[in-house]
Amino acid sequence: MFNCASLFAGIGGLCMGMERAGFNTAWANEFNLDCVRVYKDNFPNSNIIAGDIRELSVEGNNLAPVDVLHGGFPCQSFSAAGNRLGFEDERGKLFHQIIRLIEEFGEKKPKMLLLENAPNLLIGDDGEWIETILTELQLCGYWVSKRNCLLVDANKHCGLPQRRERLFIVATSQDYFLDNPFDYNFDVVEKEDIQNFIELEEVKEDYYYLDKDNRFGSKLNEDLSKKPNYSLSQLRKTYVRPVEYGFCPTLTANMGAGGHNVPFLLDAKGLRKLTESECLKLQGFPETFKLPPASEMAKGKIYQMIGNSVSPRVSELLAKLIYNYLSENLDENRLAV
Ligand SMILES: C[S@@+](CC[C@H](N)C(=O)[O-])C[C@H]1O[C@@H](n2cnc3c(N)ncnc32)[C@H](O)[C@@H]1O
Numbered sequence: 117m118f119n120c121a122s123l124f125a126g127i128g129g130l131c132m133g134m135e136r137a138g139f140n141t142a143w144a145n146e147f148n149l150d151c152v153r154v155y156k157d158n159f160p161n162s163n164i165i166a167g168d169i170r171e172l173s174v175e176g177n178n179l180a181p182v183d184v185l186h187g188g189f190p191c192q193s194f195s196a197a198g199n200r201l202g203f204e205d206e207r208g209k210l211f212h213q214i215i216r217l218i219e220e221f222g223e224k225k226p227k228m229l230l231l232e233n234a235p236n237l238l239i240g241d242d243g244e245w246i247e248t249i250l251t252e253l254q255l256c257g258y259w260v261s262k263r264n265c266l267l268v269d270a271n272k273h274c275g276l277p278q279r280r281e282r283l284f285i286v287a288t289s290q291d292y293f294l295d296n297p298f299d300y301n302f303d304v305v306e307k308e309d310i311q312n313f314i315e316l317e318e319v320k321e322d323y324y325y326l327d328k329d330n331r332f333g334s335k336l337n338e339d340l341s342k343k344p345n346y347s348l349s350q351l352r353k354t355y356v357r358p359v360e361y362g363f364c365p366t367l368t369a370n371m372g373a374g375g376h377n378v379p380f381l382l383d384a385k386g387l388r389k390l391t392e393s394e395c396l397k398l399q400g401f402p403e404t405f406k407l408p409p410a411s412e413m414a415k416g417k418i419y420q421m422i423g424n425s426v427s428p429r430v431s432e433l434l435a436k437l438i439y440n441y442l443s444e445n446l447d448e449n450r451l452a453v
Contacts, residue, residue, distance in 0.1 A: 118442050121179070121226075123169060123187030123214060127154045127421050129399070130186050130232065131162070133431025137439045142180045145172050150417050157406045169213045174220035181224035183442060187214055188232035188426050194245060195234035197368070202245050215252050225257060227446070228438055229287040232426055235267055237283055249285065258287035259296035266300060266434070270400060271363070273302040274429040277310040278364045278398050282426065284434055293445060300437070310346050310362050313397045319385045323415070326380065326387040332356055333387060340382040348379040348390070364390070364398045371395070372420025395422045400429035 120134050122144035131141050144164040146152050152166045165177055172179075192198040193205035202208050218225050231249075238246050246265065253260045264287065270280035286298035326333050335356040339349045343361060350357040350365045359365050359379065370377040378389040390398070392415060396405055399422060407418055 129426030132428035137435035
């Protein structure tokens with residue numbers, strides 16, 4: 117069995133995909149204590165270190181060397197929807213912490229890396245951001261180039277009824293491998309029916325329904341009442357955004373900020389937003405995934421962490437390729453011990 121470790125673990129979307137592919141998670145790091153709570157509830161045997169990555173150190177935290185280090189580093193400063201300050205932003209600078217930790221492993225650097233971020237990272241700042249990242253990884257001893265920057269979409273490549281394209285950078289260690297063959301074109305798969313993800317027949321508690329006097333209520337009603345059941349619509353800051361039937365709009369961390377971006381549907385009781393469990397399912401998490409009860413965590417925080425997560429269906433797709441690659445290539449191509 118191969119080991120992996122997770123930086124910026126969130127609630128464990130990447131970890132879940134890695135574990136489904138057969139990896140054992142040796143340790144993980146995350147500084148948001150709500151995420152840590154949810155992570156622990158769902159990965160009870162894991163060693164998650166709660167704290168800022170800037171305080172994490174291989175020696176100080178006794179971090180075990182791993183076969184694969186993965187990390188979905190914060191994307192707000194690189195995303196098209198964010199401030200686009202890149203490495204000028206404190207959150208953008210966190211990428212350098214990954215490099216610092218890899219270097220701290222010395223001769224025991226991870227054999228492979230899997231990094232996740234927003235697709236805009238590939239083109240932002242006229243390509244300077246991705247050049248910086250690739251150059252730093254190469255200087256650390258990894259085979260990686262633009263060919264190994266893979267765009268994977270939760271809908272197109274995994275069948276979820278949510279368009280959610282993310283960038284994955286796969287790097288292989290020059291100490292263990294002769295090259296980096298990760299330049300796949302993923303197969304396009306059939307989309308699953310949105311009805312399997314939404315509990316339309318079940319009337320929910322009042323919290324989920326839009327106030328009768330909400331100023332956007334009539335616009336949402338107008339949009340949804342002329343569409344088939346299971347249609348979704350989204351309240352943006354100042355307008356209602358219609359959504360193609362059969363799809364859920366991309367779920368984002370903004371869902372936690374007052375609930376405005378949580379998609380709405382129309383059921384027998386009125387206009388209601390998707391529940392946290394529906395959002396989890398639409399992200400590809402299994403129904404067995406545990407969320408804290410409302411008495412222990414504000415719903416806004418739960419929506420936010422769901423919107424921030426990597427879809428386990430997407431991470432599983434990549435994790436299986438990485439697992440197979442390690443199984444087939446590690447021994448014969450191994451150059452260093
Ligand atoms: C995009 S989310 C990660 C999603 C996660 N990798 C997954 O698989 O679902 C980024 C995470 O980085 C965490 N984070 C941001 N700044 C951090 C820091 N300085 N130290 C540790 N974690 C941090 C956030 O709390 C957030 O959970």
